[in-house]
Amino acid sequence: MPTFTIEEDYLGEFVDPVNYDLEVGGDHPSHHFYANLAKQVGGTTLEVACGTGLVAIPLAQQGILVTGMDIVPAMLAHARNKSEALGLSIRWFQCDARNFDLSEKFNFIYMTGNAFQAFLNNADQQDLLQNIRKHLTTDGIFAFETRNPNWDDCSTDLNETEWMTYTNDKGFTVRITETREYDHVAQVLVYNLYRRWKEDGVEKERVTHIAIRYTYPQELNALLERSGFQILHQYGNWDKSSLTKDSPSIISVCKLA
Template structure:
């Protein structure tokens, strides 16, 4: 894990402030209501995994120690089995009723080979009657166009640092479709700016459908948003829900 946004504690401290709750969190909490066991791949700071762990067995997997340090300390964190590992090759030797990969974590896998490896991980950990769900941004929506200093500038309320100014910027490789975006946090008074550069891919629904099929996974429903709306070509999200073939 070389992305400072997830591996540097100075930057990780802003993750929950920027990503608290949300419609994806609410949807997944409801979606998991009948699952006795959950595998959360790319669990990050563990907000969702910890919320699910009061009624079921939950395992959270993430490659970033700094993120897992936050996860272990959060309320309910002691109920989760935290595993430091890469979603492309982790093998836990058990199967789960539900496998989830949220927060657009699927997009950090930049090549088709990486994405195929993650789908293989999902397949090998799904129970015979289990279900999977994950999300990725629809490239048609071109959300990256909003990640400019002008459009992304915001203020965050940090419990110790006070009001922190934050913004993003991006560049896109037209050949690969990979977007490199930078995230900046300006610490008040000191003027110090903490920055990280991240890369994410924007696979199409058509490529995902083919990869899922080749991985032995069947999609039963495609959502276009975490409000539960059906997928349309213009939807902001691509959210497959499915099972083993």
């Protein structure tokens, strides 16, 4: 049985946080979804796998007491720089979500940016959920999303296709193309990303890989139940529409069982 782990060179997307923000930053309906939930729950909030704080920072700006944790020091350093520049008192911790202990419990814990999909095998998913459980108050809420698997996404295409073009922090135009390889047994999709740009007439290239685990809806529910969570709501999109076979996401709102 093939297994993938995050240690296999799959964190390369997160070594350049300034350009990460330029590539994927900006307002998104998910930010409003988690901000509303955090306000509804009240008390303290933890974002697991918070990256550069693209979501945690807007939450803190709305008065929510946010703590962020992530495994990549560079992502957290950028998050800290941004929050300090804005005068926000967010605590940032560098830890592995599969094994962490902040010695406190939170009223609301969320994971977003499809970060749940960074947990590539069953053992990592279980360890993640056990650690989240440990950090949740008895009446706390845990919410997260993961992409709803579909045959178009879960496929292999070794021809380079365009992903996006953007202007990087140095003002150069960067073109990003991708190839994808899906392992149907491991349910893991590996993207190979090629960033190409010209710096003063010289061609530059940076190649990174990212792996994402797809978890099927029935499998996800069994995993949550087995991990001691009760699903309160499950949506297929940020407008809280029901989960259907065509939904882009599986958004789960849970409490301790």
